[in-house]
Amino acid sequence: MTRAEFLAELQDILQRDEPLDAEMVLKDLPEWDSLSIMAVAGFFDKEFSKTLNFTDFESFITVEDLMARAGI
Amino acid sequence: MTKAKFTKMRISGLSLVVPDYPQSIDDHLDHFDHDPAKLARAKKIVGYGTRYTSPPGCTPTDLCTAAGRRLIDEMKIDLSEIDALICIMQKPDFSQPGSSFILHKRFNLPKSCACLDLNQGCPGFVYGLWVAGSLLESASCRKILLLTGDYYDSSPHLCNRLLFGDAAAAVLVEYDASAAPSFFNLGADGNCYDVIINPSSGARLPIRSDVLDLVVHDKQGDDLKLIDGYLDGLEVFNFSIREVPPNVTELFDYAGVAPGDIDFAAFHQANKQIIDHIARKSGLNKDQYSSLTFSEYGNQSSVSVPGVIAHILKDRVSTGRLKVLLCGYGIGAAWASCITDLDHIYCSGIIKEKFDHMRTREDEISFWVKRITGADHDQS
Numbered sequence: 001m002t003r004a005e006f007l008a009e010l011q012d013i014l015q016r017d018e019p020l021d022a023e024m025v026l027k028d029l030p031e032w033d034s035l036s037i038m039a040v041a042g043f044f045d046k047e048f049s050k051t052l053n054f055t056d057f058e059s060f061i062t063v064e065d066l067m068a069r070a071g072i
Numbered sequence: 073m074t075k076a077k078f079t080k081m082r083i084s085g086l087s088l089v090v091p092d093y094p095q096s097i098d099d100h101l102d103h104f105d106h107d108p109a110k111l112a113r114a115k116k117i118v119g120y121g122t123r124y125t126s127p128p129g130c131t132p133t134d135l136c137t138a139a140g141r142r143l144i145d146e147m148k149i150d151l152s153e154i155d156a157l158i159c160i161m162q163k164p165d166f167s168q169p170g171s172s173f174i175l176h177k178r179f180n181l182p183k184s185c186a187c188l189d190l191n192q193g194c195p196g197f198v199y200g201l202w203v204a205g206s207l208l209e210s211a212s213c214r215k216i217l218l219l220t221g222d223y224y225d226s227s228p229h230l231c232n233r234l235l236f237g238d239a240a241a242a243v244l245v246e247y248d249a250s251a252a253p254s255f256f257n258l259g260a261d262g263n264c265y266d267v268i269i270n271p272s273s274g275a276r277l278p279i280r281s282d283v284l285d286l287v288v289h290d291k292q293g294d295d296l297k298l299i300d301g302y303l304d305g306l307e308v309f310n311f312s313i314r315e316v317p318p319n320v321t322e323l324f325d326y327a328g329v330a331p332g333d334i335d336f337a338a339f340h341q342a343n344k345q346i347i348d349h350i351a352r353k354s355g356l357n358k359d360q361y362s363s364l365t366f367s368e369y370g371n372q373s374s375v376s377v378p379g380v381i382a383h384i385l386k387d388r389v390s391t392g393r394l395k396v397l398l399c400g401y402g403i404g405a406a407w408a409s410c411i412t413d414l415d416h417i418y419c420s421g422i423i424k425e426k427f428d429h430m431r432t433r434e435d436e437i438s439f440w441v442k443r444i445t446g447a448d449h450d451q452s
Contacts, residue, residue: 015113031113034292038309039117042349045313054291054306 001047006067009047013039022064044070073259073319075326078205082248085418087143088241088382089135090124090369092424097121100234119344119363123237123370125223129430132163132221133171135240137178138425140219143242144179147418151179155213156186158204160196160220160374162403164189167274175219186213193268194340194402195258196220196374197241198410201398202256204245211247218243222373224301232296232303235343237370241378244418254412255327257319264405267307272298308402312346316401317353320409324355327411329395331355334411336388337397338380341366350399369422374400379422381414386421389414 001009007020014020014031026032037057044050048070060066097111097120104110114120126135136159143149157179159172170189175181192199200218207213221240224233272283283298290296292305324331337360339347344363351361365376365383372379377398381389388394393415401407431439441447 015109015116034294034305035114035117037292038305038345041306041309042313042345045349046352051310051314052306053310054304057306 001070001072003067003072006070006072007063009043010040010063010066013043020063022062022067024063026060026062026066040066073257073322075258075323076202076205076256077326078209078251078254078256080211080247080249080251081205081208081254081412082246082251083201083243083412083414083417084246085143085147085244086241086378086381087139087146087418087420087423088239088375088378089139089142089423089425090237090239090372091126091130091135092426093125093127094122095125097234103234117345118235119367120234121367123234124239124424126238127427127430129432130223130427131165132161132223132238132240133165133174134427134430135223135238136161136171136175136219136221136242138423138427139221139240139242140175140179140217142420142423143217143244143418146420147244149215149244152182152184153215154181154185154217155215156188156204156207157181157217157219158188158190158200160190160192160200160218162191162193162196162222162373172219179217181217192406193222193373193404194342194371194376195400195404195406195408197377198256198398198400198408199258199406200374201243201245201410202258202408205254205256208245208247214247216245218245220374220378222375224373232301235371237372239369239372239375239379239422241375241382243378252413252415253327254410255323256408256410257323257326258406258408259315259319260404260406261311261315262404264307264311267304267311267405268301268403270299270301308342309346311405312342312401312407313349313353315405316350316399316407316409319407320350320354320397320399323397323409323411329411331360332357333395334360334397335394336385337361337399338377338385339363340400340402341369341371341376341379342402343371350401356397373402376400382419382422385414386419389417390419391416
């Protein structure tokens with residue numbers, strides 16, 4: 001998965017109209033809530049075979065941090 | 073994991089009742105900051121739709137009574153032949169005795185019928201069926217009534233409450249020497265005992281005035297009380313997608329069946345996203361399972377596996393033979409799956425029933441005062 005594909009996928013998961021970029025701070029996104037956290041955990045399990053727990057999510061500040069965890 | 077193969081167990085009938093008081097997620101826009109876009113997103117991800125809730129005074133035991141009476145009437149069950157009643161319930165009418173005894177009385181079961189209560193939630197139906205199968209296999213019982221019911225409306229923790237729908241199921245499980253084999257695979261992880269829990273509900277932290285109004289802010293940003301159920305959504309999601317697919321795959325190997333051999337998989341209806349993940353990782357196709365029961369009735373806890381049968385498979389199991397996967401997972405943490413045949417069984421579908429004019433709290437207090445002081449005769 002490319003970075004552009006990741007951003008598009010994340011935008012779809014968040015059901016967000018505006019595009020995302022890597023520098024965006026997750027907590028500043030109105031769509032970033034417990035619902036999206038579960039959806040992102042599912043996305044990581046499905047696409048990257050990685051399990052994300054609560055501590056992981058606490059450590060993610062920006063969209064870039066998510067991509068780093070995904071390894072892309 | 074614990075595996076079992078039974079060759080004398082047959083599910084012969086199933087009835088399912090929900091209290092006919094529907095609530096639509098669309099009526100809870102306030103929970104989504106009055107933002108229709110947030111509500112639409114939650115519906116898409118979680119699968120929120122309609123759920124049914126019990127009116128005041130109506131308990132899971134009352135729902136079980138309705139489901140059991142329907143099963144007994146429709147199947148014309150000879151009560152003298154029932155050897156055991158197994159009640160799977162987390163919210164019995166009393167912390168003691170268990171509700172199996174209340175149901176024993178209400179169904180007028182004979183003294184020869186044994187009663188057993190199992191404190192199990194979402195995986196409970198498959199755990200209960202495993203116990204019933206063991207009793208039939210050992211020939212200590214010939215006919216067993218399995219009852220399970222749950223409700224969530226007592227909890228004011230709205231975030232979780234919106235997931236759950238109240239329901240009860242009654243199932244007749246019989247000894248049949250020519251039954252098709254049934255296979256079970258069960259597991260548990262006590263390390264996760266606290267990811268779904270009601271902290272102040274038992275002997276550890278009895279309900280007293282100091283916890284009645286104590287509100288805590290959970291790490292997901294929701295307010296709840298210790299007397300309400302707590303559910304760590306992300307941890308539940310993680311253990312479900314970690315533990316359940318290997319459990320199902322092991323069961324396929326043990327039973328010698330391929331995922332494609334299963335006519336339908338009745339997964340516990342936790343929510344749409346969890347069901348989709350578990351089914352996909354278990355190698356099942358989209359036409360082999362459904363999360364529609366969650367969307368139309370909510371997460372029915374221990375009732376959701378029979379709920380899927382009643383909701384989705386009523387006609388197919390009434391008129392034909394289906395090889396089904398039954399799979400429950402959740403509180404404990406525990407998970408359990410079963411492969412069995414449903415062959416021309418009685419199936420009520422989902423019956424919506426009114427429970428008006430239930431006893432009020434005042435009635436209940438008055439009843440027990442009279443009962444204990446000897447001022448009245450037993451009328452429960």
